Amino acid sequence: MWKLARFAASNLRRSRRLFSVGVSGPCIVHKRGADILHDPWFNKDTGFPLSERDRLGLRGLLPPRVISFEQQYARFMESYRSLERNTKGQPDGIVSLAKWRMLNRLHDRNETLYYRVLIDNIKDFAPIIYTPTVGLVCQNYSGLFRRPRGMYFSAKDKGEMMSMIYNWPAQQVDMIVLTDGSRILGLGDLGVQGIGIPIGKLDMYVAAAGFNPQRVLPVMLDVGTNNQKLLEDRLYLGIRQPRLEGEEYLSIVDEFMEAVFTRWPKTIVQFEDFQMKWAFETLERYRTKFCMFNDDIQGTAGVALAGLLGTVRAQGRPLSDFVKQKIVVAGAGSAGLGVLKMAAQAVSRMSGSNETTVKNQFFLLDKDGLITKERKNLDPAAAPFAKDLADAEGLKEGSSLIEVVKKVKPDVLLGLSGVGGVFNEEVLKAMRESSSSKPAIFAMSNPTKNAECTAADAFKYGGENIVFASGSPFENVDLGNGKVGYVNQANNMYLFPGIGLGAVLSGARFITDGMLQAAAERLASYMTDEEIENGILFPSINSIRDITAEVGAAVVRAAVAEGLAEGHGDVGPKDLKNMPKEETVAYVKRNMWFPEYSPLVHEK
Numbered sequence: 001m002w003k004l005a006r007f008a009a010s011n012l013r014r015s016r017r018l019f020s021v022g023v024s025g026p027c028i029v030h031k032r033g034a035d036i037l038h039d040p041w042f043n044k045d046t047g048f049p050l051s052e053r054d055r056l057g058l059r060g061l062l063p064p065r066v067i068s069f070e071q072q073y074a075r076f077m078e079s080y081r082s083l084e085r086n087t088k089g090q091p092d093g094i095v096s097l098a099k100w101r102m103l104n105r106l107h108d109r110n111e112t113l114y115y116r117v118l119i120d121n122i123k124d125f126a127p128i129i130y131t132p133t134v135g136l137v138c139q140n141y142s143g144l145f146r147r148p149r150g151m152y153f154s155a156k157d158k159g160e161m162m163s164m165i166y167n168w169p170a171q172q173v174d175m176i177v178l179t180d181g182s183r184i185l186g187l188g189d190l191g192v193q194g195i196g197i198p199i200g201k202l203d204m205y206v207a208a209a210g211f212n213p214q215r216v217l218p219v220m221l222d223v224g225t226n227n228q229k230l231l232e233d234r235l236y237l238g239i240r241q242p243r244l245e246g247e248e249y250l251s252i253v254d255e256f257m258e259a260v261f262t263r264w265p266k267t268i269v270q271f272e273d274f275q276m277k278w279a280f281e282t283l284e285r286y287r288t289k290f291c292m293f294n295d296d297i298q299g300t301a302g303v304a305l306a307g308l309l310g311t312v313r314a315q316g317r318p319l320s321d322f323v324k325q326k327i328v329v330a331g332a333g334s335a336g337l338g339v340l341k342m343a344a345q346a347v348s349r350m351s352g353s354n355e356t357t358v359k360n361q362f363f364l365l366d367k368d369g370l371i372t373k374e375r376k377n378l379d380p381a382a383a384p385f386a387k388d389l390a391d392a393e394g395l396k397e398g399s400s401l402i403e404v405v406k407k408v409k410p411d412v413l414l415g416l417s418g419v420g421g422v423f424n425e426e427v428l429k430a431m432r433e434s435s436s437s438k439p440a441i442f443a444m445s446n447p448t449k450n451a452e453c454t455a456a457d458a459f460k461y462g463g464e465n466i467v468f469a470s471g472s473p474f475e476n477v478d479l480g481n482g483k484v485g486y487v488n489q490a491n492n493m494y495l496f497p498g499i500g501l502g503a504v505l506s507g508a509r510f511i512t513d514g515m516l517q518a519a520a521e522r523l524a525s526y527m528t529d530e531e532i533e534n535g536i537l538f539p540s541i542n543s544i545r546d547i548t549a550e551v552g553a554a555v556v557r558a559a560v561a562e563g564l565a566e567g568h569g570d571v572g573p574k575d576l577k578n579m580p581k582e583e584t585v586a587y588v589k590r591n592m593w594f595p596e597y598s599p600l601v602h603e604k
C-alpha cells in the first residue's frame with residue numbers, strides 16, 4: 001500500500017513531461033513488433049495498452065493482461081525488497097552487486113520504469129548505480145558484461161571516428177560523459193572497464209537533471225591500459241596494449257572531439273576520471289573551443305567550495321572570514337588542485353587581493369608530504385600552492401600529514417588523495433587541537449574503502465563538534481545520549497547535473513569559470529542557517545532534482561550575464577536576457593524530462 005501511496009506522491013511532485021532536452025507528447029518510433037520489445041527506450045513490457053499492441057504489431061507477443069505502470073513499479077520494488085531480505089548478512093560487495101544486476105537488467109529492458117524507480121528511490125539506489133558500487137562494477141566489468149551501453153572508441157579506430165559517430169542511433173545527443181579509464185575513482189587505471197563511470201554519471205544526469213535518456217551518451221576512449229593485471233586477464237574486453245602517450249594520445253582525443261561536435265554541434269562533453277596530466281591538458285586544450293568541462297577538476301571544486309563556505313557559517317562566523325580559514329588538503333591531483341584553485345579565487349574575490357598573495361592559508365600535501373618550493377620536479381599545476389618555507393610555520397619540504405596538522409591546527413582537513421585511512425587515529429585526534437570551534441573533516445575520496453577515514457572514526461577521534469563530509473555515503477553516527485553526528489555527502493553529483501543542464505538550456509558555447517562559480521555559490525546558499533548550525537552542509541540527495549534546477553538556473557543566468565547565452569529551442573537569447581530570476585528556475589524545471597509512458601506512434 002505504502003508503495004502505491006509513494007508512487008502517487010511522486011506523481012504529484014513531478015514536473016510536466018515536456019522536455020526540450022528530450023521530446024514532448026507522443027513518441028515517434030521507427031520500428032515495430034518484437035524490435036520494440038527489445039528496445040529499452042520504447043519498451044513498456046506488459047504495460048502496452050491493447051490499442052498500441054494493435055498499432056505496433058505487438059498483439060500476441062505479450063501475455064494478454066495489461067499491467068499498469070503503477071503495478072509494474074510495485075512489482076519491481078517488491079522483488080528488490082525481497083532481494084534485500086534474502087541477502088541479509090551476506091558480504092556487502094555480494095549484496096551490492098546483486099542489487100546492481102537487478103537494476104541493470106531493468107535498465108537494459110525498460111528505461112522508463114528504470115528511471116522512475118531511480119528517481120523515486122534515489123537515496124537507496126544512488127549508492128548502487130553511482131559511488132560506491134559503480135567502482136566494484138568497473139573492477140568486475142569484463143565478467144559482468146552482458147550488453148553494451150554507450151560507445152567505445154579505441155586507438156584502433158583512428159581515422160574512423162567521424163563515420164563511427166553516425167552509428168549511434170539517436171538523432172540528437174545533449175550530454176556526453178567521456179572517460180579514458182585511467183583514474184577510476186580511487187581505483188586507478190581500469191582501462192575499458194571504466195565505462196561504468198560515464199554510465200553512472202549519466203544516470204545521475206537523467207535522475208537529477210531530467211535529461212532525456214535517449215539524448216545522453218556514455219563514451220569510453222580506449223587507448224590501452226597500464227594495468228598489468230587487466231592486460232593479462234583473458235576476459236578483459238579492452239585493447240591489450242599499454243596506454244598511448246604524448247601526441248599519439250592527444251590525436252585520438254582530438255579526433256573524437258571533432259567527430260562528436262561535427263555530428264552534434266550543441267552537445268556538451270563532460271571529461272571524467274582522466275589521470276591528472278591529461279585532465280588538465282585536455283581542459284586547457286578544449287575549453288575555449290568546445291562546450292566541455294572536467295568534472296573532477298571543476299565540479300569537485302564547486303562542491304568543496306560550497307562545503308568550505310558552509311563550514312564558516314557553521315562556526316557562526318561571517319562568510320568573509322573564509323579568508324582566514326586554514327585549510328590542509330591531502331591530495332595534489334586533479335581534484336585537490338581544482339579545489340584549491342577555486343578556493344583561492346574565492347578568497348581573492350572576498351579580500352579584493354591578487355590571487356597569488358592569498359595562498360598562505362592553504363597547505364597542500366601529496367604522497368611525498370607537504371609540497372614546498374623546495375620540491376624537486378615540482379608539478380607545474382601544484383606550483384602555485386607550493387609553500388614558501390618562510391610561510392611554512394616551521395614545517396619542511398615533505399613534512400608528514402600529522403606534522404602539518406599538529407603545527408597548523410587547521411580549520412579544515414580535506415582529503416582527495418584516493419588513499420583509504422590516511423586520516424588515521426593520530427591525525428584525527430590532532431584535529432581536536434584545531435583553532436576552530438567547529439573543525440571540518442572532509443574525507444572526499446571514493447569509493448568508500450578509499451575514503452580518508454570513516455564517519456564513525458571521524459567523530460570518535462576528531463570529537464563530537466566536528467562537521468563531517470565524505471565523497472561516498474556513510475550512515476549518520478550515533479553519538480549516544482540521543483545525539484547524532486551528521487554525515488554530509490560532498491560529491492560532485494550536487495553540481496555536474498546542474499552545470500550540464502544550465503549549459504544546454506542557456507545555449508552557451510563554452511562553460512566559463514563564471515558559470516561554475518555561480519553553480520557553486522547557488523549550492524552554498526541552498527542550505528538554511530538552521531541546517532548549517534546542525535552541521536548539515538549539503539542537502540539530502542532526496543532533493544537533488546530541486547537543487548539541480550536551482551544550480552541549472554544559476555548557470556543559465558551566469559551565461560546570460562556573460563553574453564554567452566545563445567538560447568535553446570524556442571527560447572532565444574533575448575527571452576533569456578529578459579527572463580526574471582524566478583522564471584529561470586521555472587524554465588529549467590519545465591525542461592526536465594520525467595519518466596512516464598508516452599503513446600508510441602509508428603512512422604516508417
Ligand SMILES: NC(=O)C1=CN([C@@H]2O[C@H](COP(=O)(O)OP(=O)(O)OC[C@H]3O[C@@H](n4cnc5c(N)ncnc54)[C@H](O)[C@@H]3O)[C@@H](O)[C@H]2O)C=CC1
Pocket residue numbers: 183184185186187275276295296300303330331332333334335336365366367368416417418419422444445446447450470471472490491492493
Ligand atoms: N567527492 C568527490 O566529488 C570527488 C572525489 N574524488 C576522489 O578524489 C581522489 C583523487 O582524485 P584525483 O585528484 O583525480 O586523483 P590523482 O591521482 O590525480 O591525485 C591523487 C593525489 O593524492 C596524492 N596522494 C597519494 N597518497 C597520498 C597520501 N598518503 N597523502 C596525501 N596525498 C596522497 C597523490 O600524490 C596525488 O597528488 C579519488 O579517490 C577520487 O575518487 C575525485 C573527484 C570528485
Ligand SMILES: CC(=O)C(=O)O
Pocket residue numbers: 131184185186273295296445446471491492493
Ligand atoms: C565523484 C567522482 O567524480 C570521483 O570520485 O572521481
Ligand SMILES: [Mg+2]
Pocket residue numbers: 185272273295296
Ligand atoms: Mg570522477
